[in-house]
Amino acid sequence: MQSLERTIRGTVLFDEPMARHTSYRVGGPADVFIVPADIDDLAAAVGILHERGVAVFILGRGTNLLVRDGGIRGCVVSMEEITKIERTDPEVVSAGAGAAIMEVVNRCMEWSLTGLEKLAGIPGSMGGAVVMNAGAHGAYMDSVVNAATMLGPDGTVYEKTRDQLGLGYRSSKLGGAEIILDVRLSLGSGDREEISQVVTEKLAWRRDRQPLSLPSAGSVFKNPPGMPAGRVIAELGFKGTRVGGAEVSELHANFIVNRGGARAVDILSLIDRIVLKARDERGIELEPEIKIIGED
Numbered sequence: 001m002q003s004l005e006r007t008i009r010g011t012v013l014f015d016e017p018m019a020r021h022t023s024y025r026v027g028g029p030a031d032v033f034i035v036p037a038d039i040d041d042l043a044a045a046v047g048i049l050h051e052r053g054v055a056v057f058i059l060g061r062g063t064n065l066l067v068r069d070g071g072i073r074g075c076v077v078s079m080e081e082i083t084k085i086e087r088t089d090p091e092v093v094s095a096g097a098g099a100a101i102m103e104v105v106n107r108c109m110e111w112s113l114t115g116l117e118k119l120a121g122i123p124g125s126m127g128g129a130v131v132m133n134a135g136a137h138g139a140y141m142d143s144v145v146n147a148a149t150m151l152g153p154d155g156t157v158y159e160k161t162r163d164q165l166g167l168g169y170r171s172s173k174l175g176g177a178e179i180i181l182d183v184r185l186s187l188g189s190g191d192r193e194e195i196s197q198v199v200t201e202k203l204a205w206r207r208d209r210q211p212l213s214l215p216s217a218g219s220v221f222k223n224p225p226g227m228p229a230g231r232v233i234a235e236l237g238f239k240g241t242r243v244g245g246a247e248v249s250e251l252h253a254n255f256i257v258n259r260g261g262a263r264a265v266d267i268l269s270l271i272d273r274i275v276l277k278a279r280d281e282r283g284i285e286l287e288p289e290i291k292i293i294g295e296d
Contacts, residue, residue: 001032003048010037010045010081018067018294021059021078023123025215026264027067028294030057032075039082039181043155046179049075050153057293058179060098060125064132064217069264070295079127082181087111091187092146097127097180101134104185109199114190115144120202123218127180132289133167137202142167146186153177170222170289211249215258220271221286230254232284236277243269265296 005012012034018027032054036042049056055074059065079098085107088094093113095104101122108116118139122129130148133141147161166173174180206212221229233239233253241248245262248270249255256270271288278284 003052004032004034004045007048008034008036008041008045010041011035016076018062018071018076021076022062022065022067022217023215024062024066024217024262024264024267025258026069026262026267027065028069028071028264030072030074030076033078034075035078035080037081039151042077042079042082042179042181043151043157045077046151046153047155049077050177056177058127060128061100061123063123064128064290066217066264066267066290066292068268068292068294068296072294077179079125082127084182087113088184091189093185093187094182095126095185096182097125099126100124101126101129105199108185108187109192109195112190112192112195113187114195115139115187116185117195117198118202120199121206126183130165130167130180130183131172131174132170133172134170137205140167144185144187146184148183149181151179151181157181209252211251211255211257214249215262216249216255217290219254219289220256221254221274222289224284224286227284228254229286232278232282232286233274236274236281238270238274238277241270241273243267243273246270248274264294268292 015029016033017029019025034045036045057076059076059078082096082098084096085099086094105116105120118137129141145162147159150158223229230253238248239253240250244266245259246266247259249257275286278286
């Protein structure tokens, strides 16, 4: 860890509460928390950690993440400074892995580029959006992602095509020690006013249907075949159910919100209860969409 402090130009923190870095506002401490200043800094940090056998977790914006109350052993590396967005060709945009999805949507709108506007309002980073193949209203990242630049644990930089990324429903083939540095998007020329109208409509749709005023990690479960998960959970009578400071939202049953003072164990308890009842009463296997990490 002293090597990190001597080498990294960015921020190095110890015993950093993950509640400060997740949209749920819960989560125990990470042994080490690093915010590299740029890609070179990131490569240096990853190299040191890999050389010493330290477990690494790459953090986007923490909006699809539940960290258990015992925290994370090893090192969390935040991508919050890897945010460069540029138009590399008339219909191609490159976005850093840490760039906010909404910021990329807005830049594409400024450039009159269409293809990403239906994702307006999705929180999180571009790197996370690719790993989870984020989508909304019938549009997914796999429809616009052309390729991604990757960083290997040995410091090599290479490219993966859309096919190599293996994007599926809320999933990809990405994992292990490789890190997304940036994402290349193939878009189309469009009318700025029409794109802006779609963005406005999608943001309004979210405000009306999702509990955006309370901490959450968005949809907790993937949709089972043929039915939205939120409908299943609502029909099972879970709306408004509370454990500690965690509650199944009255507005959208596939959201578990932090009403104040929630712990990860409260949220996990609700998840377990929903999974068991869906299995026992409906024969439906609900699979979490959020990523659950850390120790109890």
